[in-house]
Amino acid sequence: MSTSATDLRDEAERLLRDLAGPNARLRDDQWTAIEALVVQRRRALVVQRTGWGKSAVYFIAAKLLRAHGHGPTVIVSPLLALMRNQVDSAARAGVRAATINSGNVTEWDAIHARIADGTVDVLLVSPERLNNPDFRDRVLPELARDAGLVVVDEAHCVSDWGHDFRPDYRRIRSLVAELGDGIPVLATTATANDRVVADVATQLGVGAGHTDTLVLRGGLDRPSLHLSVVRIDEPARRAAWLAHHLRELPGSGIVYALTVSAAHDLAALLADHGHTVAAYTGQTDTAEREQLEADLLANRVKALVATSALGMGFDKPDLGFVVHLGAPSSPISYYQQVGRAGRSTDRAEVILLPGAEDRRIWKWFASVAFPEESLVRTVVDTLDLERPLSTPALEPRVDLNRSRLEMVLKVLDVDGAVRRVKGGWIATGHPWVYDAQRYARLEQARAAEQAAMLEYERTDTCRMLFLRRQLDDPELTPDTPGCGRCDNCTGVHRSTTVDDADVRRTRERLERPGTDLLPRKQWPTGMKTLGVDLAGRITDGPEPGRILGRLSDLGWGPRLRALLDAPDGEAPESLIRAAVAVLAAWDWTERPTGIMAVDSPTHPILVTSLTRELARLGRLTDLGVLRHRPGRPPATAANSAYRVAALIDAWVPPVLDGHRGPVLLIDAVTDTGWTMTMAARTLTSAGAESVLPFALASPK
Structure with missing residues (x-):
């Protein structure tokens, strides 16, 4: 690059004023980073507090590199809000920016065309997009070959130690590894301790331990x-x-x-x-x-x-x-x-x-972390080497709910054990080892x-x-x-x-009891895989129901947690009054005429005593308890298909003695909604006209 360092800094200062206003001046460390990227074509890791100006570094570097004939800058950015702000910032500096993310699906083809035509200076990409088969196989190789600069923003997300860890971020190391010669890389974050910095360096090939890498790490005090x-x-x-x-x-x-x-x-x-x-x-x-x-x-x-x-x-x-x-x-x-x-x-x-x-x-958030080895191994063993399975098709074959399954697939993809292709996922056949030590450290x-x-x-x-x-x-x-x-x-x-x-x-405002319990409307996909002939819309499930409160509520949450954590006992008067208030405000199509308790493995006295009192106060026929079949283990599966399968014929068919009218069904806690769905089917098959579910609590 023939331009002198003085001229280049003057141009960088002009671009900063376009970005941040007429009084803006580059910090010395900002210029050091820009010079390393633009002139020396080095890799850099910048850990600086929020507001230091990390985005100014990469937008100015992108503009300078583009002006000297280099390809577009690729910025991997984690959040839509971040992308919107950055596109606006880029426009102020005359940078032609585009973004590919889940919020602008209809624009993807046009953006791909602009990239091919060379009319994009900066492309902001969500990390999830890196493994879209079409983007990965058609667009990404060209970017890796021709990019002027690659930026990993919020780079702490790449680290298992980071508070915002995202499996998709670990794919970035593959992008960095495939870059052409002399393409600089910038990783930035405001929040990283020594553990995270070391992990980012290892994952991305930047930072201490890598030769010819610039590391700029500043103080974190915020005087305001x-x-x-x-x-x-x-x-x-x-x-x-x-x-x-x-x-x-x-x-x-x-x-x-x-x-x-x-x-x-x-x-x-x-x-x-x-x-x-x-x-x-x-x-x-x-x-x-x-x-x-x-x-x-x-x-x-x-x-x-x-x-x-x-x-x-x-x-x-x-x-x-x-x-x-x-x-x-x-x-x-x-x-x-x-x-x-x-x-x-x-x-x-x-x-x-x-x-x-x-x-x-x-504790709840920690409980949905990476699952144990046997569950992960089942995912790998279930996939075929050639015939892809979609995530919905794979879900009933493994005991993981959708969100955890998707996380496992992403991690396995990065580890090389599975691969996402058009139509779903396939196994690669490559050896894979469960990194128990890493998860223990985490x-x-x-x-x-x-x-x-x-x-x-x-x-x-x-x-x-x-x-x-x-x-x-x-x-x-x-x-x-x-x-x-x-x-x-x-x-x-x-x-x-x-x-x-x-x-x-x-x-009084927080403790107004009652929140909606929406019924399940569709059976999980792939039930036939488990030998259960249920598919499509649910036609014999419960009506919309009510929940007294969520365990995470500011009002009822603490009281319900204390009640459910205590030894089982009779329903307290305050709970009965609250339940009556919920029932009184319930805008049901037809008032219930009967009431029944779901057999509770943890709170049988609480549930049956509440049911008995509601029957008395509401003049409802007490139909007793919907009993579990003896010897049947409780349904604890996290996966919807597995849970439904475990609840098939889980209860002894009740004898309703020709009871007419809707039945109010009482349970202690509802989580997935499948227990109420399957219990309602048991009641309707026994002759109940309809079922109105009511639970004391839901987890969240």
């Missing part, structure tokens, strides 16, 4: 962040505290919840208190997400009440606060989320409101991170120093002073006092 922890034991009081204090927080911000249901409950509660808020979760429609992001950017809402779906890549420099109602399971994840705040403001408030229920939620790391998060909640030392140590901040020394801003450094702790009237109002 004011960290505090507010410890309030009762969930309703905790929510009431937030409802009261939200209006005092500066500007607009994000309130994080740990589950989808908690996000919706909290958003409804805050709206009832007059706050302009909205829920944002992984279940939010793509178009609605874009609108909600725009509303927050424009300060049309006080806050988005979000799960971790709103995280990486959302860029609002003046975000005034981040509040967590419930703690994430690791300090790394926590720091990544709070880093959204205060990028261009002098002060941003960061508040953690932890709860005793957090650990239960962490479990140990997860336990250590959870312990560290609990320590963060309790510590009386500087909170920012604590987080920086957890992320192995390279600028920390034994003499580094405290931040001087957090509640522990200043000695100013937020009051936990909440007006009793506010607490009562909040408790």
Whole structure:
């Protein structure tokens, strides 16, 4: 490249002003990275705090490389929000950017054509797209040969140790390995401790241990962040505290919840208190997400009440606060989320409101991690070497639900044991070893991170120093002073006092019992594989039902958890009153005339006593208990097809003695909905006109 370093830096400075405004200036480390990529064609690993300007580095490098005749830059980017922001940023600098992801399927062919015509400067690709057969076999080889630069954004996702680990990210190492000579690679992240940095280096071929690689790792202190922890034991009081204090927080911000249901409950509660808020979760429609992001950017809402779906890549420099109602399971994840705040403001408030229920939620998420070897081996052994099986066709052959099966297939694909082709998946026949040591290390790391998060909640030392140590901040020394801003450094702790009237109002709102229990409408695919002749639409299942509350609810959740964790016993009066309230508000087509309990292996007294009282209060015919067949093991399979198969003829056919009218069916907990579906079929086959399911709790 004949252009002098001075001229090149001048051009880089001009591009930065186009990106970030007339007063923007390149940091020395930003220029060091750009020069390494553009002039020296090296590999680089950049670990810098949120707001440092990592995206400026790769957009400027992409533009400079394109101007000197090199191919397009490929950016692997994990979230749609991140892609939308980056395309907008690229346009400001005159960079022609395009993105291929699940949200723009109709545009893929046109984008492929633009790539072939050379009219795309930057292509942003979701990691999941890397193994689409058509993209992998037709587009990716050309990109690997002709790319000017490959960028792996949010590179911590490639690491098993990372808090956002995604199996698809491990495919990137194959892309990097197939690059043509002299194609530079940039990996970037804001949140990585020493373990993650080492793992990223190994996976991507960048970082320490690889010759001629630039590593830029900066400090993580954020002078604008004011960290505090507010410890309030009762969930309703905790929510009431937030409802009261939200209006005092500066500007607009994000309130994080740990589950989808908690996000919706909290958003409804805050709206009832007059706050302009909205829920944002992984279940939010793509178009609605874009609108909600725009509303927050424009300060049309006080806050988005979000799960971790709103995280990486959302860029609002003046975000005034981040509040967590419930703690994430690791300090790394926590720091990544709070880093959204205060990028261009002098002060941003960061508040953690932890709860005793957090650990239960962490445990649930950990339970859906990578499964044991026997289940994974079954997946490999079930696949054919030539005849592909789709995921739905494979699902009834293995005891894994759809989401876990898809994760296993992705990991096995990266490991070379299976391959995705048109029509589904095939086995490769290559030897495969279950990496038990890696998964054991991951479990140990997860336990250590959870312990560290609990320590963060309790510590009386500087909170920012604590987080920086957890992320192995390279600028920390034994003499580094405290931040001087957090509640522990200043000695100013937020009051936990909440007006009793506010607490009562909040408790009443949160403890309104009842949520929908939607019936299953389709039988799982591939039931014939298990010898069960069920397929298509379900025509003899239950009517829409009701659930008293979710175990993750802010209101009923703690009470239901305590009830179900306690020894089995008679239904308490408060539970009976709540159940009556749900039944009274139930807009059923026809009122039930009979009631029956599902035989509960864990809470038989609770369920039968509740059924007996509801029969008395509602003047319903008590039809007794739907008994399990003696000797039948409980249906515990996670996979829908396996669970249905296990529930075939699971109950002794009841004697209804010619009972007429709908039957209210009572159970303690409903999870997948298949127990209620199959129990309802047993009742209808015995003569029940219809079945109305009612459960005390669902897990989430």
